[in-house]
Amino acid sequence: xxxxxxxxxxxxxxxxxxxxxxxxxxxxxxxxxxxxxxxxxxxxxxxxxxxxxxxxxxxxxxxxxxxxxxxxxxxxxxxxxxxxxxxxxxxxxxxxxxxxxxxxxxxxxxxxxxxxxxxxxxxxxxxxxxxxxxxxxxxxxxxxxxxxxxxxxxxxxxxxxxxxxxxxxxxxxxxxxxxxxxxxxxxxxxxxxxxxxxxxxxxxxxxxxxxxxxxxxxxxxxxxxxxxxxxxxxxxxxxxxxxxxxxxxxxxxxxxxx
Numbered sequence: 001x002x003x004x005x006x007x008x009x010x011x012x013x014x015x016x017x018x019x020x021x022x023x024x025x026x027x028x029x030x031x032x033x034x035x036x037x038x039x040x041x042x043x044x045x046x047x048x049x050x051x052x053x054x055x056x057x058x059x060x061x062x063x064x065x066x067x068x069x070x071x072x073x074x075x076x077x078x079x080x081x082x083x084x085x086x087x088x089x090x091x092x093x094x095x096x097x098x099x100x101x102x103x104x105x106x107x108x109x110x111x112x113x114x115x116x117x118x119x120x121x122x123x124x125x126x127x128x129x130x131x132x133x134x135x136x137x138x139x140x141x142x143x144x145x146x147x148x149x150x151x152x153x154x155x156x157x158x159x160x161x162x163x164x165x166x167x168x169x170x171x172x173x174x175x176x177x178x179x180x181x182x183x184x185x186x187x188x189x190x191x192x193x194x195x196x197x198x199x200x201x202x203x204x205x206x207x208x209x210x211x212x213x214x215x216x217x218x219x220x221x222x223x224x225x226x227x228x229x230x231x232x233x234x235x236x237x238x239x240x241x242x243x244x245x246x247x248x249x250x251x252x253x254x255x256x257x258x
Contacts, residue, residue, distance in 0.1 A: 004067065005171050005202040006032045006055060011064035013047075013054050013225075024050045026225040027064070032204065037197040037236075039213040040206045041253065042222035048206045049175055051222065055204075056089055056173045057081040069170050086115055090164030094176035096156055098148045104159050105131060105144040112166040127166065134162040138192055154185030161192055172196070174205040178212055190215050194236055210253070214245040221256045229256055 013025040024047050032038050040048050053059040055066045057073050066073045069088065073081065085091075098107045112118045112127040135141040138158045143151045151159070157177060164172055174193070178186035186209070194215055197203055205216060213219050215236045221229045231252045233245055 003034050003070075004031050005034045005036065005069065006204070007065075007067040008055055009065040009067075011051075011054065011066060012062045013050055013059065014062040024225050025054060025062075028222075028225070028227055030220060030227055030230070032202060034202055035197070035200050037193070037201075037203045037217045038205070039216040039219045040204070040222060041208065041213055041219055041258075043258075044208075046222045047225040048222055050225075052173050052175055052204065052206050056091070057085060083116070086111060087117075087167055088170045090167070090169035090172040092157070092160050092164050092172065092174040092177045094179035096148075096160050098156065098160070098163075100148060102148075103145050104140070104148060104151060104156075105135070107148065108135070108159060108163045108166055111163065115167055117167075130168075131162065131166060134165055135159075137195075138162060152185065153181045154188040157181060157185065157189045158192055161189070161196070165196075171202045171204070174203065176206055176208070178207070178209060186212065198235075210246055210250055211242070214242060214249045219249060219252075221253065221258075223257070 008028055008030050011025055011028040012023065015022045015024060028051060040051060042048050050059065054061050057076070061074060068084070076084065099110070102110065108131045109127050113124060117123055118127055132141065135144060138161065140155050140158050140162070143155055143159070148156060178189050181189060190212060193203060193205070205212070207213050214233065217233060217235060219231045219233065220227050231249065233249065236245070
């Protein structure tokens with residue numbers, strides 16, 4: 001039996017806006033096994049992104065508990081939480097947030113250079129080699145020296161995935177990673193995520209796209225800050241199965257009120 005990568009218990013996130021209480025997450029409970037690929041779907045404003053930000057510690061929980069790789073996050077200081085995100089988590093977003101004054105390669109290695117394991121000449125040589133391995137793996141080595149304005153959206157998002165992997169994280173969090181891409185680039189990026197997952201990566205992905213979610217192991221459906229259901233799809237192994245998986249997911253989403 002796989003160990004939990006993430007265990008979420010009675011998670012709540014409340015904001016106070018104009019003296020009014022807004023309960024964005026309401027007693028959320030779920031878990032993910034190590035090596036699992038899970039998508040989160042739901043209507044706009046349902047709490048999808050807040051869930052990702054809260055369980056990864058980018059946003060503080062109001063109550064409840066999140067256990068990440070055996071560690072409870074609720075009692076960690078801001079500095080310890082930042083270290084955990086830097087060294088044990090990887091992030092991929094819809095907006096790619098790369099520095100315009102750096103090349104693609106330098107953007108990929110930057111966080112590793114700033115980590116506790118990246119401060120010596122020998123460790124930085126190792127980081128450089130790891131970055132090159134990742135870029136070769138995802139077929140973007142030829143854009144290493146390019147400015148970020150000189151590459152396609154799909155190439156840039158694959159570079160962001162390399163950046164997310166540079167510190168060898170235990171888990172990857174992705175928030176609408178294909179949301180700003182055309183259909184061809186979206187397929188390239190999902191091919192990359194599926195390849196990572198087959199190699200053992202644990203991934204939690206927020207998406208509104210049925211085609212994207214159909215390539216994950218399991219879909220969670222969230223409404224009004226609470227998970228209303230989940231659908232097990234199994235591992236994505238063959239492109240030929242995509243249409244049937246999408247049909248199955250679409251039917252389930254309609255039953256859930258999508």
